[in-house]
Amino acid sequence: MRHHPAQSARTGSTRLSEWLRSGPLPGLLPLVVLLVVWELRGTSDSPFFPAPSSWWPALFRRGQGDTILPAVADTVRTFGFGLAAATILGVALGLSVGASKRVGRAAGPTFEFARALPPAAIVPVATLLLGFDETMKVVVVVLAAIWPILLNTSSAVRGLNPTLLETARSLRLSKTRTLFGVLLPSVTPSVILGIRVATPVALVITLLVEYLTAVNGLGALVGDAQRTFQPARVYALIVIAGLLSLIVNAAVRLIEDGVMRRRVGDLR
């Protein structure tokens, strides 16, 4: 957006209309057109494309309304635990893999293979070995979401300026102080980048596990609506999942921006 000196003198309403014109809103046009056409062409009982106006009521039909919030809570919990565990494990493993060339080579093929395993293929194994419960859900999420964090951490460690560690050594910092005072702060931006990439992965895999195993959560709810042939309810839940994903990504971004800003403040 351009900023003219004259702009500040303008009234609020012109600024609003300016924002309406050049902000993100015009970009919604195709989606709105699609939904309007869908609404006009569709009926509420269509087996494939029920009209959008019938989606919201379908959430509450037959007293199913009070299942939504607990399901969202279950999904968010698994996602949160999974992402947190993936971050801790990913940073720990990434540091050790990145710090030593030999460890990196030793773990390489194993990691490469584990990373290539499609999460959907892990789910049946996980249910067989761990059963249908919360732990199984989190384990699958961690196995899928750990890679961006691990890879970013290890390559950040590998790319560190050697002077940094030599300085720590010449200052005779203890191992713990080197880790927390030198290593971790300098890889933080890369870790944050990894978390940003891992966030949507963790959410999608959470929903995937829930859909495949029907343990609990939003994914299980969508699967149930499909198996009981309630298309309007399926679409409503898809919208909720989309909103959840937008909110979660925005929230993670906010937290990261906060961390980065504090970091910049520390360095000053």
Added chain:
Amino acid sequence: MGRFDGLLPRLNWLGVFVMVALAAMWELVVSFEVAALRFLPAPSEIARAAHGEIFEGELVGRTIHTVGVTLLGWGVAAVVGLALGLALGLSPKAYQYSMTSFEVTRAIPPITLVPAALLIFGFSLKMELVLVIFGGVWPILVNTIGGIRSIKPELRDVATMLRLSRIGTVRKLVLPAALPSIVVGLRLALSLCLVLAIVAEIVGNPAGLGNGLISARQSLQPPIMFVYVVAAGLLGVALNAALGLGVRLLLPGGHTLRESP
């Protein structure tokens, strides 16, 4: 690839040794019943099951199915994603009047669309393909747009100076400049397409590796199930390696397949 000194092009003996050692430990753990994991088959059992699945079972046919659907879906997604990405990347007007719609649609986790696709297309190949294409389009689209929009304005001045036609500008300047970003998108899309194909095969289309996996799970044959898990993993590695090799052969400009946000 490359970050971990992957399997290709040089063989990493230390890494292979670690994998073999892990498998041997696994074998020992299972045969001495150290852990209370009732359903964990030993690697030797899995190897026997793999032998059976390859020579008498359907492993080969199922792999071909999954590879075929993944590549076909990925190809269609590449065409759609590149075309849309070019349009949105080159025309600020098109970008302004549609990008938010794409951002919102992209936010929908593809897995939640599986139920809708199942309702619309039934348990069919069509359903699998639609899902694979939908999932694959986004990374390609986003990376194409990003690649084009981050081109330096100076490059456009060069085009004006050289009096390149519009098509000439796209072909000679825009595409080459955006290529590294597009390649990253293609790579991300390929692994996504494989994942979605397997999901679709597990819940919908009764064919391919996903179906082999879930049939073995349902008939409680863990060794065969592990065969399919390993096959899926190896397929992922192979597809990634093939893409890396293809990029290195086709684009000798030293484009690395870096992972990027």
